[in-house]
Amino acid sequence: MFASIARAIFGTSNDRSLKAYQRRVPQINALEPAMQALSDEALRAKTDEFKQRLAGGATLDDLLPEAFAVVREASRRSQGLRHFDVQLIGGMVLHDGKIAEMKTGEGKTLVATLPVYLNALTGKGVHVVTVNDYLARRDAEWMGQIYGFLGLTTGVIVHGLTEWERREAYAADITYGTNNEFGFDYLRDNMKYRLEDMVQRDFAYAIVDEVDSILIDEARTPLIISGPAEDSSDLYRTVNVVVAELVKDPDTYEKDEKFRTVTLTEDGTRRVEDMLQEAGIIAEGNLYDIFNVSVVHHVQQSLRANTLFARDVDYIVRDDKVVIIDEFTGRMMEGRRYSEGLHQALEAKEFVTVQPENQTLASITFQNYFRLYPKLSGMTGTAMTEADEFAEIYKLEVVEIPTNVPVIRKDEDDEVYRSAGEKYEAIAKLIADARERGQPVLVGTTSIEKSETLSGILKKKKVPHAVLNARFHEQEAVIVSQAGAPGAITIATNMAGRGTDIKLGGNIDMRLKLELADIEDAEARAAREAEIRAEVDRNHDLVQAAGGLYVIGTERHESRRIDNQLRGRSGRQGDPGGSRFFLSLEDDLMRIFGSDRMGGMLTRLGLKDGEAIVHPWINKALEKAQKKVEARNFDTRKNVLKYDDVMNDQRREVYAQRREFMKATEVSAIVADMRAEVIEGMVSRRIPVKAFAEQWESAELAEDVRRVLNLDLPIVEWAREEGIDESGIRERVERATDMFMAAKAANFGPELMRFVEKSLLLQILDQVWKEHLLALDHLRQGIVLRAYGQRDPLNEYKSEAFALFNAMLDELKERVTMMLARAEIGPDAPPAADFQPHGPAAEQMIESHPDPAMATSGAEPAYEMAGGAEPVRLAPAPLRSDAVDPNNPATWRNSPRNAPCPCGSGKKFKHCHGRNM
Structure with missing residues (x-):
């Protein structure tokens, strides 16, 4: 009660934040006449003036009003778009390193140009992160006209670029790209051996578009670069032939069975060198030549395989595979493989197929990648429902920006049916009715399969419709852009429909782009353009009269945010519109409440087949259920992050040390x-x-x-x-x-x-x-x-x-x-300047970001391995269920092999009390 009274008197924290930003809007607006009076050259010269003022000690906050006014005028001249006052507020929120929640159709892409330009003046580079390649290219080309008008450069990072193209794009003042590409470039950079080969600059400022999708939905699984653990299987087989011949003479190696170690003698080293040269594995020179680092590893593992591991004791050969035998239980350990190439050496020894093996070379979660930026902000249509997670994980505050024009969309109460079949029939009937009125309909489903189910029902009823395929983003943008045409029926999954407005009557810019592309005659183009504009204007009036865009949800999602995203497609910029969700007791979320009990209750109330129950209480109950699921998912992501934070601390240390090594002469x-x-x-x-x-x-x-x-x-x-x-x-x-x-x-x-x-x-x-x-x-x-x-x-x-x-x-x-x-x-070795170390070739590396939808609570994602599309799980290590107590020798066997022995000898455990374990 006291909280509600305080909010009534002082306003919410969001209201107080908005008031602080609104006070600066008149200051920006007051500069507009002066900016309009400037010539194009004078307006462009403002960029150099701002840079000089920054060099003279001014801050970005000092420049903000004038810089925002400059961008607004440059946008008006180059794009014909003038920032609304609420868009200025959104720009200030982004500049302050916060998340701006702006409804669909409020122009978030244009809002970003304000803080992007201001922060790019520092010369440190600004990254704008989008969800797919199509949007990265589109926004870089579209908004790049504003930046170019003001003398700044724009780059774009998408899949398939060369290293040189990536370096050029990152060197630009503003760089657009996808979250995956930014993350993978960071990992690849930290696998290089020269500073000049790295493509990214130091991190400064990033704006994440669709921030909820990238920092929450996709953050449940890491980015992974995997590659071959060592060289090809041919090298294992060739080295094995050499070593198998060598070990026939016991004088060529020294074996310590107690410590399970084996080393070559001087005679053994010489003979290995001779045989490897004959086999063409190494050029003339010493085995320990700098160019033979990898070969030494193969020889050592093959030597271990041939002298320390015995068939039918340490392993068995079965079905063309080497299967490890557990030394404690004597059981076969299917799926387990020795690491560091030892298993391949055993496979070569036994003349079975040497399995190519990939392992993680580098990985990072989006949480830890984006926390590398000293300044981070984001924008989306739906963020308030996840405000706690943004605050706790990323230290980002969410500010809800008011709409430019009040929203008049009618959000109706949910309809609940007993079965999914009844629900789909009701949806199909509503779609047919809307089509007859000329009202466009956007139907949101939770999966592709359910999209196809509904599509099949509409086909039987001969209702024309379009189904979005989220795998083709450019095609998706075309379909979504025309989803507001009279009578248009569009079915979309949760992934679809982002980044493109649904305008009532159709998107005129997209139609002009598509329909004028093949018309070369200037008069014909002008005539056709006039026809298109007139047609879109007529269609706009027809759709408005029919009630605007109607949004139908085929079931409630686990997250309220996804439902709000779908609803938000309708009612943009004061347009009329409506929305309704259709549910059944067979839906996943409804089963949380116990559909049997509810179904029995509805039957007793006299609910007949095909009838629905509609009541505000149901909406409230569903919202409570969604909050519980959201809280559970947040706990899951937070738990995953806690584990990754441990690796992240180590990753930062290794990468920082690696960079210091590269910088040192x-x-x-x-x-x-x-x-x-x-x-x-x-x-x-x-x-x-x-x-x-x-x-x-x-x-x-x-x-x-x-x-x-x-x-x-x-x-x-x-x-x-x-x-x-x-x-x-x-x-x-x-x-x-x-x-x-x-x-x-x-x-x-x-x-x-x-x-x-x-x-x-x-x-x-x-x-x-x-x-x-x-x-x-x-x-x-x-x-x-x-x-x-x-x-x-x-x-x-x-x-x-x-x-x-x-x-x-x-x-x-x-x-x-x-x-x-x-x-x-060796005497014939090339000079140092001509030799550069290198990691796995690009074609040998696999970049993967496992589908977050496939990640399960507390489980590691499957890693894609070379040699096939089937994902496999890495086998778990032997478990130790108890901690190590230095005062209790019974617990010492739980020590990691390479840790100091708990007895205090100073030796590694494997060399002390772990020798016989």
């Missing part, structure tokens, strides 16, 4: 620090602090140094010296390594060494990040089951993801150190 200090940390870790694992000399693992440390640092040091002898301790051993290893790497750098030369270090660092960072993403995928799929053990899955995920991230960083340091220690450049 040399990374010698970075790799030196990595090398020092690797040495410290190796020594501390084998020689724990304060351990007795007889407890030292000196021989194992010498083997680690040989494997990682490529040095044969007398560590066993050092350990026998009197008075030496762990720090003394470490210092000697560091000194020997520094001398070894200094000699290598002198041999390479400073320029080549800098290139080798930088390229290896970037390539290996990408490798370990890719493997980390796969590990997180596996972890995410199984983590929800931790709830059965009274554990919070989110906290468990955060904890394990953090441990995995630290393990990834350790792996990065070790791989970089090992590869640099073994790197060699």
Whole structure:
């Protein structure tokens, strides 16, 4: 009660926001005569004047009234469109980084030109995000005339552009594009190896059109770029032939069954190099040549497959597949595959089909992508119903902008029928009646199948109609533009009908574009144009007299917002119109109330076949049900985002570090620090602090140094010296390594060494990040089951993801150190300037944004894999239902393999208490 009294006295928060914006409108209007008096050149010169004032210390808010007045006049001269006062308010809302809710037909596309122009004056670039390629092209071409008139450039990002075209489009002052293309360009940029190859600039300001669709409906699933985990299956088979021959001689490799590791001896390395050269896999040179990074990985995995894994023990071969056997249960694990190419190596070993395998290379949700923009705003016809979600997830306030002319559309109460058949018959009857009166009808359905059902009924009754196919956006725009013609019947799904007004009598601009395209004679064109204009004017009067556009909803949607979008197609700019929803007890939403009980009640009330019940109470009950469903869906999206936020923090860190590596002219200090940390870790694992000399693992440390640092040091002898301790051993290893790497750098030369270090660092960072993403995928799929053990899955995920991230960083340091220690450049190698590292070829990568409608609560979306259109799910990782307690050895087996052992030894778990697990 007190809230309603306060609203009556002080107004709502929306009213108060509008009053603040309305105070600035007279200031803009007062400038209009002065702008109209300017010549085209003088008006265009205002852009340079504004830029100079910004450089002199003025703010965008200082320039807003004059800049908005300039855009309004430029629009009037170039488009014949003058911004209404409410459109000026909408522009101010967008400039302030808020969401402007403006009804359909209020000119949101034109509204955006005001803040776009103002913010483009900074020179940092403005992105305008649309829902499909057609609208991106149309708006860029249409509104680009205003920007061009004022001396600004416009670009458009759509599917199929080259890298050069994308770079040019992003370099423009204003860039239009789709949400998918912006997101994928961000991911692709962070897979490149040179700053000059990146297409996007730093983020500044974005306006999202249909913001509810993009930031809510499509935000339930991430953008994913997947690609081949490693090279083609042919390479696995060829390397396997070489390794299978090699392992016949036990002197070519050293195997540690306790630690499940295997490494080549010097003799083995030499023989592998010879055989790989004969097979044409590597050119002349060392196996650890910088150009052979991928080959080393294949050799190592093949060596593991041939020496550490036994058929019918670790796996079986069945139906042309390698099936893993669970070491604990002895059961076959259908669908599980070893990662990092090991499974392909086993398939090559057993001469079965080597399955191509894709894995996630990069992914991001729309929530986290759009939160990268320092300033974000949006516009739509329906946002107030989702205001809480916009505020909580994106920190965006929604402001409802009043219409230019009051809405006079009549929204009638819903009609409820007992069966879907009765409902469709009633809809068909109403459509036929409206057609006889010459009243156009737009019918909204919730699925393509239901569109086809209704279309079939209308065909039987011989009622002409059009069915929209949302897959062809340009065709859709043509159909929607003429949906207001007398007697036009249009059936559309929820996806259809966006971005194009339904004007009573038909859209004259679209008709002129289509019907005058083939007429070349100027007089004939003028005559035909006059006929079209007269015909549209007559049709407009006919439709107005018939009651305007009538909107029919075939059932209520889960979200009130979608229903309001459909209703909003009618009653634009003060036009007459009407709307009504038809429901049945068989509809999805109605079943929430228990259709059996309601059906029995309606029968007792004497409801006969074909009759409907109409009452405002039903509308209120349905609205309550929709609010419950909306709240549930919001919780689902919020939960998904919480998990993605964990990965997002890591993604930001990796991408920022990657960019720093690319910017740096040399990374010698970075790799030196990595090398020092690797040495410290190796020594501390084998020689724990304060351990007795007889407890030292000196021989194992010498083997680690040989494997990682490529040095044969007398560590066993050092350990026998009197008075030496762990720090003394470490210092000697560091000194020997520094001398070894200094000699290598002198041999390479400073320029080549800098290139080798930088390229290896970037390539290996990408490798370990890719493997980390796969590990997180596996972890995410199984983590929800931790709830059965009274554990919070989110906290468990955060904890394990953090441990995995630290393990990834350790792996990065070790791989970089090992590869640099073994790197060699052959005498015939091309100069550094001619060689650039590269990731998977564009044709090998798959970009996917799984259909949000297919995403289920709490489940990971299916990932599309190379080699077929069938989506498959990644197999879950083994589950650990309990957390790790350092004081309880019984829980230690739950430690991640690469995490520090909970016993406190300083070793990784897999090298300590996890050795036999």
